[in-house]
Amino acid sequence: MTMTVTDLTIARGGMPILAALSFQLTPGRALILRGPNGAGKTTLLRTVAGLQSPLQGDIIGAEDQIAYAAHADGLKAMLSVAENLRFWADVFGQHDDVEAALSMFNLRDLRDRLAGTLSAGQKRRLGLARLLVTGRKVWVLDEPTVSLDAASVVIFADAVRTHLAQGGMALIATHIDLGLQDADVLDVTPFAAVAGTGSGASDEAFL
Ligand SMILES: Nc1ncnc2c1ncn2[C@@H]1O[C@H](COP(=O)(O)OP(=O)(O)OP(=O)(O)O)[C@@H](O)[C@H]1O
Secondary structure, three states: OOEEEEEEEEEEOOEEEEEEEEEEEOOOOEEEEEOOOOOOHHHHHHHHOOOOOOOEEEEEOOOOOEEEEOOOOOOOOOOEHHHHHHHHHHHOOOOOOOHHHHHHOOOHHHOOOEHHHOOHHHHHHHHHHHHHHHOOOEEEEEOOOOOOOHHHHHHHHHHHHHHHHOOOEEEEEOOOOOOOOOOEEEEOHHHEOOOOOOOOOOOHHHO
């Protein structure tokens, strides 16, 4: 399975942001999205994940194969760590146990804690551990290392490497170096559809 993005034009708030963007994701490969704040990386990920429609262009080959992890953790505060993972495994129709995901993200000691009581970095680790229980091949990740300490960034990078080694794919917007030496890099800056999209627009964190 290969995901092919062709001649994509995407918009946010009614404004075209990136245009004429094409790339491929192939099994075992990660593609890192680069670009300054406001360049359109989140918008591109949301479009690839099917949360919004492109103005133009095609995204083919990844239908029902995408697991999307964005800024909002989206955890169930009143479920425990292990219950959150089981919940998401059920949502994605997976019936494996969640032990591997707990171990990979160093969450075993926290398994019975309510998610709402976790620290920001612990919540992020749980949010990322969910990827492992989705069974999805294509991970679409928006700034996945926010709130993670250095050791947890290493854990996350190991999880991505394992996923790739199993034939998975990853599309990741990040401002930091994840240490994924073999990853391909796509700087979206040259694909800006409108000059100055990096300033003047609203900041959704404050909406
Ligand atoms: N809800 C919204 N309504 C209007 N404009 C928005 C909205 N959300 C984002 N934008 C604007 O769309 C543009 C692209 O934003 P986007 O979040 O895709 O950029 P980004 O590359 O992910 O940025 P960052 O590196 O800061 O996360 C920015 O100019 C942003 O201000």
